[in-house]
Amino acid sequence: MMREALPTFIAEAGELLEQMEGGLLHIEQDGADADAINALFRAVHTLKGSAGLFGLHHIVACAHVAESVLDEVREARLAITPALATLLLSVSDHLAALVALAADDVAPDAALDAAGQALGAALQAYLPAAAETAPPAATPPMAAAPAAAHDGSPHWHLSLRFGAEVLRYGMDPLSFLHYLGTLGEIVHIVAVSGALPPLPELDPERCHLGYELGFRSDADPAAIAGAFEFVREDSRIELLPPGSGAADFVRLIELRAAEEHACIDQLLIACGSVTPAALAAALAPPAPTAANAANAANAAPEAPAAVPAAPAARAARAAEASLIRVDAGKLDQLIDLIGELIIASAGASLAAQQAGAPALLESSTRVARLVEQVRDSALTLRMVAVGATFNRFQRVVRDVSAELGKDIRLEISGADTELDKTVVERIADPLTHLVRNAMDHGIEPAAARRAAGKPAHGTVRLNAYHDAGSIVIEVADDGGGLDKQRILAKAAERGLVEAGAALAERDIYNLIFEPGFSTAAAVSNLSGRGVGMDVVKRNIAALRGGIELSSVAGRGTTVSIRLPLTLAIIDGFLIGVGRATYVVPLELVEECVELDAGQAGAAHGHHYLNLRGAVLPFVRLRELFGGAGGAARRENVVVIRHGGRRVGLVVDRLMGEFQTVIKPLGKVFRQLRGIGGFTILGNGEVALILNVPELIGQLARQHEAAA
Structure with a gap:
C-alpha cells in the first residue's frame, strides 16, 4: 500500500523542494521575516515526515539536520547569511537528487552518500554542540513487545485517537506509526477499537481506531509532537513524557473515560507506562487533610496543554481534500478520446444534414453543442499557470549571476497566465537558454553600466500575457542591446551573408537563429559554441509558435515567443x-x-x-x-x-x-x-x-x- 502511494509522495516532495528553494531565494533577496522562515521550516519538516513514512532514511537524515538548523533560525538563535543560504540551496539540490532516486526505486551510490555527509557536516557547524546529533536509526515500528519484556525504564506514553475524517484527508494512521519508528522504538502498542460501529453500519472511509502505546526515544519533544502536526486539529492526541507522575495518568484515564465511557487503566499498565501499584495508589481516595492537598498541588506537574484547533488550517485542509491528483497520461488519453468524439460528431452532423430529417438534425446539433462543452472542460483541466515555471528562474538567475560576477535581478509579471501543461513543460528549456543568454550577452558589467548612467545591477524580466488567442512570453533585459554591425560582420565571416549586404533590421536579428552562429569572443560554460538559439527556434516551431527579436542600443533586448494556448x-x-x-x-x-x-x-x-x-x-x-x-x-x-x-x-x-x-x-x-x-x-x-x-x-x- 505504501508503494502505491509513493508517486504521490514524489509529486509532493517536488513541490516542497520548490517551496524550500523559493523561500530561500525570497529571504536572500527581500530579507528574513517570520512568515518566510516558518514556511521554509514547514517545507523541510513536512518533507522529512513524509519521507519517514516511506522508510526513505537518506532523505530523513539529510532533512533532519537541515530542519535543526532552520529551527535555530526560527528561534532567532541563528541568522540566514549568504553562505548559509547557499548551503541550504545545495541541500535542496541534494534532496531533489535523493527524491529522484526514490522515484526510480534506486539506492544512493557512494558518491551521493559522500556528498550528503559533507553537507551534513557543513550544517552541523551551525548547530550548538548539544544539538549535533543525527536522527535515530529506524527500527521496526510495530514491534509490540509483550508486557514481560518491559524493563521498567521511563518512556513516553502516547494516547492517540485519530479523527474520523483523516482517511479522507489522505492520512493513514499506520503511516504515523511507521514515522514514529524513525524517531525511536515503540515498546508496546494496543489498538483501541471501542468506537467501531456494528459491521452493517461500518463506513470504510471513516477512521474508528485509536492507539495506546509506549514509546522510547531520545528525540526532541518538539519532533515527537510534530509527528502529528497534520492531524492535530481533527484528532485527540495526548503525549505524556518520560517521568510523568501517576496523577498525569489519572487525568488521562478520566479524559478518555469521559470521551469513550471506558476505562483504559489496564492499557496503560500493559504498555509499561505506569506500574499497577503506582496507578492504584493514585486512584485511591486521598486523605482529606490540608497537608496532603498542599503536597499534591506542589508535586503535580503541569498537565499537557491541549492545542486549540486552527479554523484556518482546518479550512485549508478541507480545500486541499477537495482536490485530486490525476496522472498527466490519463489527461492526454482523455483529450485524444474527445478528439475522436469531435470527428465522429462531425460525421454524424453531416449524415443528419444529408438525410434532411428535422428531428435528427436537432439531435445532432444538441450533441455537437455538448461535445463542444466537454472539449472546453477537458482542455481547462490541462491549463496551468506559467508562474511555477517562471519562479524556477530565480535560482537560475542567482547562480548564473554569481558565476558571471554580475549583480542581476529577475522581475516576473503575468505569472497567473494559463497555458496548456504540455506547452509549459516544453517551453522550460528554451526559456532557460534565453535567460542565460540575456545575462551573459545582454547585461553589461557593473562598471560599464555605471559609465552609461544605468544602475549597477541589471534586470531580466519575464512576462506572459494573452493576445489574439495566443500567449506571448517575453524575455527582456536592460543591457546594451544587440550590435547590428557586429552581427552582420560575424555572419559575413561565416558565409551566411555577402560582405557589405544591406539587410533589414529584422533579417539581421534573425541571423542569430542560424545554426552555429555566435558573437561571443570566447567559449565559456554559458555560451560561445553557437549551439543554442537555433535549437530554441526549432523547439518553438515544434510547438506551432514563433519567436521575434527587438532591440534598442543601450537600452536592452526583448525576445518575444508567441505560442498557441493548446496543442490538441x-x-x-x-x-x-x-x-x-x-x-x-x-x-x-x-x-x-x-x-x-x-x-x-x-x-x-x-x-x-x-x-x-x-x-x-x-x-x-x-x-x-x-x-x-x-x-x-x-x-x-x-x-x-x-x-x-x-x-x-x-x-x-x-x-x-x-x-x-x-x-x-x-x-x-x-x-x-x-x-x-x-x-x-x-x-x-x-x-x-x-x-x-x-x-x-x-x-x-x-x-x-x-x-
Whole structure:
C-alpha cells in the first residue's frame, strides 16, 4: 500500500523542494521575516515526515539536520547569511537528487552518500554542540513487545485517537506509526477499537481506531509532537513524557473515560507506562487533610496543554481534500478520446444534414453543442499557470549571476497566465537558454553600466500575457542591446551573408537563429559554441509558435515567443481552394470580404489591396500551394491578424467554423512550409491546418524584398 502511494509522495516532495528553494531565494533577496522562515521550516519538516513514512532514511537524515538548523533560525538563535543560504540551496539540490532516486526505486551510490555527509557536516557547524546529533536509526515500528519484556525504564506514553475524517484527508494512521519508528522504538502498542460501529453500519472511509502505546526515544519533544502536526486539529492526541507522575495518568484515564465511557487503566499498565501499584495508589481516595492537598498541588506537574484547533488550517485542509491528483497520461488519453468524439460528431452532423430529417438534425446539433462543452472542460483541466515555471528562474538567475560576477535581478509579471501543461513543460528549456543568454550577452558589467548612467545591477524580466488567442512570453533585459554591425560582420565571416549586404533590421536579428552562429569572443560554460538559439527556434516551431527579436542600443533586448494556448484541439475556420480544404485558427480570423475584379485590377499585379483605406497585403493560396482546377469566378479574402500584422488569404470558398482536432504531420511532410498539421473532416477527407505565423513571416519577407 505504501508503494502505491509513493508517486504521490514524489509529486509532493517536488513541490516542497520548490517551496524550500523559493523561500530561500525570497529571504536572500527581500530579507528574513517570520512568515518566510516558518514556511521554509514547514517545507523541510513536512518533507522529512513524509519521507519517514516511506522508510526513505537518506532523505530523513539529510532533512533532519537541515530542519535543526532552520529551527535555530526560527528561534532567532541563528541568522540566514549568504553562505548559509547557499548551503541550504545545495541541500535542496541534494534532496531533489535523493527524491529522484526514490522515484526510480534506486539506492544512493557512494558518491551521493559522500556528498550528503559533507553537507551534513557543513550544517552541523551551525548547530550548538548539544544539538549535533543525527536522527535515530529506524527500527521496526510495530514491534509490540509483550508486557514481560518491559524493563521498567521511563518512556513516553502516547494516547492517540485519530479523527474520523483523516482517511479522507489522505492520512493513514499506520503511516504515523511507521514515522514514529524513525524517531525511536515503540515498546508496546494496543489498538483501541471501542468506537467501531456494528459491521452493517461500518463506513470504510471513516477512521474508528485509536492507539495506546509506549514509546522510547531520545528525540526532541518538539519532533515527537510534530509527528502529528497534520492531524492535530481533527484528532485527540495526548503525549505524556518520560517521568510523568501517576496523577498525569489519572487525568488521562478520566479524559478518555469521559470521551469513550471506558476505562483504559489496564492499557496503560500493559504498555509499561505506569506500574499497577503506582496507578492504584493514585486512584485511591486521598486523605482529606490540608497537608496532603498542599503536597499534591506542589508535586503535580503541569498537565499537557491541549492545542486549540486552527479554523484556518482546518479550512485549508478541507480545500486541499477537495482536490485530486490525476496522472498527466490519463489527461492526454482523455483529450485524444474527445478528439475522436469531435470527428465522429462531425460525421454524424453531416449524415443528419444529408438525410434532411428535422428531428435528427436537432439531435445532432444538441450533441455537437455538448461535445463542444466537454472539449472546453477537458482542455481547462490541462491549463496551468506559467508562474511555477517562471519562479524556477530565480535560482537560475542567482547562480548564473554569481558565476558571471554580475549583480542581476529577475522581475516576473503575468505569472497567473494559463497555458496548456504540455506547452509549459516544453517551453522550460528554451526559456532557460534565453535567460542565460540575456545575462551573459545582454547585461553589461557593473562598471560599464555605471559609465552609461544605468544602475549597477541589471534586470531580466519575464512576462506572459494573452493576445489574439495566443500567449506571448517575453524575455527582456536592460543591457546594451544587440550590435547590428557586429552581427552582420560575424555572419559575413561565416558565409551566411555577402560582405557589405544591406539587410533589414529584422533579417539581421534573425541571423542569430542560424545554426552555429555566435558573437561571443570566447567559449565559456554559458555560451560561445553557437549551439543554442537555433535549437530554441526549432523547439518553438515544434510547438506551432514563433519567436521575434527587438532591440534598442543601450537600452536592452526583448525576445518575444508567441505560442498557441493548446496543442490538441482548436476552433477552426474552413476555407477551400479548388478541391483542397484548409483550416485557419478561428481566433486569428478578423473578417471575410469578397474580392471583386475591380479590387484585383487596382492592385496592378501586386499582392495588396485597399481595405477601407488601409493597405492589406494578401497571398493567393492557389499560387502558394497549387491547386487542381481553374480559378474560381468569385474569390474571397480572409483577413487574419497575428502579432500586430494583418494579411489576407485569397480563397475560393468560405466553409464556416469547424472544431479542429490537430494531428501532426508525418516525418515525410514536416518540411512543408506554411502547414502546421492536418485534421479529419466529418466526411472522412483530410484538411491541412495553416501555420499562420510562418505564412505571415513569409509574406513579410516577400514584401520587404520587393521594396
